Amino acid sequence: xxxxxxxxxxxxxxxxxxxxxxxxxxxxxxxxxxxxxxxxxxxxxxxxxxxxxxxxxxxxxxxxxxxxxxxxxxxxxxxxxxxxxxxxxxxxxxxxxxxxxxxxxxxxxxxxxxxxxxxxxxxxxxxxxxxxxxxxxxxxxxxxxxxxxxxxxxxxxxxxxxxxxxxxxxxxxxxxxxxxxxxxxxxxxxxxxxxxxxxxxxxxxxxxxxxxxxxxxxxxxxxxxxxxxxxxxxxxxxxxxxxxxxxxxxxxxxxxxxxxxxxxxxxxxxxxxxxxxxxxxxxxxxxxxxxxxxxxxxxxxxxxxxxxxxxxxxxxxxxxxxxxxxxxxxxxxxxxxxxxxxxxxxxxxxxxxxxxxxxxxxxxxxxxxxxxxxxxxxxxxxxxxxxxxxxxxxxxxxxxxxxxxxxxxxxxxxxxxxxxxxxxxxxxxxxxxxxxxxxxxxxxxxxxxxx
Numbered sequence: 001x002x003x004x005x006x007x008x009x010x011x012x013x014x015x016x017x018x019x020x021x022x023x024x025x026x027x028x029x030x031x032x033x034x035x036x037x038x039x040x041x042x043x044x045x046x047x048x049x050x051x052x053x054x055x056x057x058x059x060x061x062x063x064x065x066x067x068x069x070x071x072x073x074x075x076x077x078x079x080x081x082x083x084x085x086x087x088x089x090x091x092x093x094x095x096x097x098x099x100x101x102x103x104x105x106x107x108x109x110x111x112x113x114x115x116x117x118x119x120x121x122x123x124x125x126x127x128x129x130x131x132x133x134x135x136x137x138x139x140x141x142x143x144x145x146x147x148x149x150x151x152x153x154x155x156x157x158x159x160x161x162x163x164x165x166x167x168x169x170x171x172x173x174x175x176x177x178x179x180x181x182x183x184x185x186x187x188x189x190x191x192x193x194x195x196x197x198x199x200x201x202x203x204x205x206x207x208x209x210x211x212x213x214x215x216x217x218x219x220x221x222x223x224x225x226x227x228x229x230x231x232x233x234x235x236x237x238x239x240x241x242x243x244x245x246x247x248x249x250x251x252x253x254x255x256x257x258x259x260x261x262x263x264x265x266x267x268x269x270x271x272x273x274x275x276x277x278x279x280x281x282x283x284x285x286x287x288x289x290x291x292x293x294x295x296x297x298x299x300x301x302x303x304x305x306x307x308x309x310x311x312x313x314x315x316x317x318x319x320x321x322x323x324x325x326x327x328x329x330x331x332x333x334x335x336x337x338x339x340x341x342x343x344x345x346x347x348x349x350x351x352x353x354x355x356x357x358x359x360x361x362x363x364x365x366x367x368x369x370x371x372x373x374x375x376x377x378x379x380x381x382x383x384x385x386x387x388x389x390x391x392x393x394x395x396x397x398x399x400x401x402x403x404x405x406x407x408x409x410x411x412x413x414x415x416x417x418x419x420x421x422x423x424x425x426x427x428x429x430x431x432x433x434x435x436x437x438x439x440x441x442x443x444x445x446x447x448x449x450x451x
Contacts, residue, residue, distance in 0.1 A: 005031045010114045013040020015301035015313030016138030018287035021105040038098040042310040057188025068378035083148035115270040141262040141302035150234025154256040167254025175202040177341045179259035184344035196229040207353035207401045288331045301365030338415030346409025351399030358451035362392040366444040386440040394421040
């Protein structure tokens with residue numbers, strides 16, 4: 001059968017675009033459909049705009065620190081409209097880059113919604129039906145909003161970048177990385193932030209010691225964080241949204257933001273009707289090679305609900321091309337992936353948490369917590385954490401957790417050593433770079449505990 005294209009990609013995010021470009025460069029006839037803006041969650045409403053907001057929010061403390069170091073400065077004032085205009089201009093620029101990369105690679109793009117009709121056909125919202133030898137689902141994820149009365153009064157992380165003005169106060173509901181990141185961002189921009197999380201501690205699934213330190217420092221910096229707390233009722237009232245919480249508190253907030261998780265973006269794609277197996281959360285079920293239950297249909301990125309990180313989606317897209325079009329079956333290694341949470345303080349992590357490691361085998365824990373020189377001089381009480389989890393049997397470093405400014409930069413490099421199988425003695429043999437925070441990773445000689 002002669003197909004219109006060899007490959008049709010549904011979704012213009014990082015994973016889909018990378019797969020489309022690389023395949024097209026090999027001479028594969030490729031088309032891609034995106035119903036919204038090219039660049040996907042990361043570029044348009046995720047990593048990139050969020051990190052720019054993190055940068056903006058950190059200047060409030062930087063101004064205070066500058067005075068402590070002898071700089072004479074006036075009172076700073078953040079102007080949201082100025083920042084917002086520059087932010088949107090930058091996102092427009094990046095979207096243009098993505099479109100030019102696709103055009104330059106010879107990928108045909110459709111600004112339309114695409115749904116799957118069967119194993120080899122997609123239907124566009126324009127009315128066209130297109131055939132393809134292979135279909136790649138790369139539609140990412142979407143914010144989940146709880147099913148409760150009044151939830152429609154809240155916003156999500158998708159909306160935060162488009163606010164005409166910043167509210168005087170905001171309630172953030174959730175305890176994951178998105179909730180905690182935006183709590184720090186908005187607090188730094190001068191918004192009075194309250195955060196509710198139904199669990200006992202924020203950042204579930206991460207190292208307990210690290211997330212406890214982050215929670216404490218968030219509170220010290222002004223975030224009114226309440227764990228074990230949920231919303232009982234919400235109503236639109238004069239001045240904002242009235243909220244009654246499970247701890248008995250009632251308050252009117254300028255905005256309520258739900259950061260209560262994300263779900264695979266598969267609703268209405270026609271996958272079930274086409275016979276593509278999906279999991280409990282709606283994710284596309286795939287094998288190690290990203291192939292779905294229909295041999296001609298593959299899926300990469302957040303829509304598979306494996307590891308929800310942009311670099312992982314890109315690697316999965318590359319592995320898909322290797323497997324399908326280059327005859328080189330390639331699995332993506334999802335083990336020991338470094339990641340960063342851009343809370344304030346920042347958190348970098350790779351490998352096992354202390355809790356997970358001690359369930360696996362006997363371990364030693366090496367940790368140091370201290371006031372870094374830069375903050376101590378400025379009179380700030382902030383502390384950092386450097387932590388290594390080490391196997392007693394093999395001496396391999398099983399996990400590394402850093403809570404500190406620029407933790408993401410540090411964990412990227414630590415991740416290389418740990419991925420290579422470095423032992424504690426390898427760290428010990430490495431000469432320290434002084435004076436730095438990260439030197440603690442190679443100077444801690446005695447375990448603080450064993451388990």
